[in-house]
Amino acid sequence: MARIVSTALDPAGVLDLVAGADRGGTVLFVGTVRDHHLGRGVVELEYSAYEAMAELEIAAILAEAETRFSTVVEAVHRSGKLAVGEISIVVAAAHAHRDAAFEACRWTLDEIKQRVPIWKHESYADGSSEWVEPCATGRDA
């Protein structure tokens, strides 16, 4: 199953993937495009990915989450151009009980943000645009 997709994301479809009779708690995270960033108005953004590697990294993160929290976890991320309000990421985690589902969902989202090779190019209301690089990872950047 492709987890980097260029078409609209369907949260209900992701929920279905983690559903199970033994799982009484499911946490669903839906990330959407915000209309502002650091005080500037955002009108559009574009995600580009190193797709082959991004697929491998997300699969590795999901496998790690399942081991770490004994949960069933699924995630999909959009690529391409998105308008404000469109869904950029969906993460769902299911477990017998709610605590592990919340933890696994949060952990998975954080790992995706830190490790998966996806980049965001934002276009602003003032006509400018730039790559968003949330934190420098180079040691002398």
Next chain:
Amino acid sequence: MTVEVLLFASYAESLGECSLSLQLEPGATAGDVVGELRARPGGAGLPRFPMVAVNERYAPADRRLEPGDVVAVIPPVGGG
């Protein structure tokens, strides 16, 4: 030996290309690829130790390369 290099986002913009082939001495490392790129026009803005992937997996700068390896230089990621 020849290796393939992939560039993304701001790094691709700085260097003006998304992919290129590099000729390296046998025994060269992923860090040597970064050094070659930094010496190119537009490459000075690359950090000395960016994140690097070899054949679609993150790798340390001292990873020795084989002919035909695909080396991706990864700017700070911004998914989610």
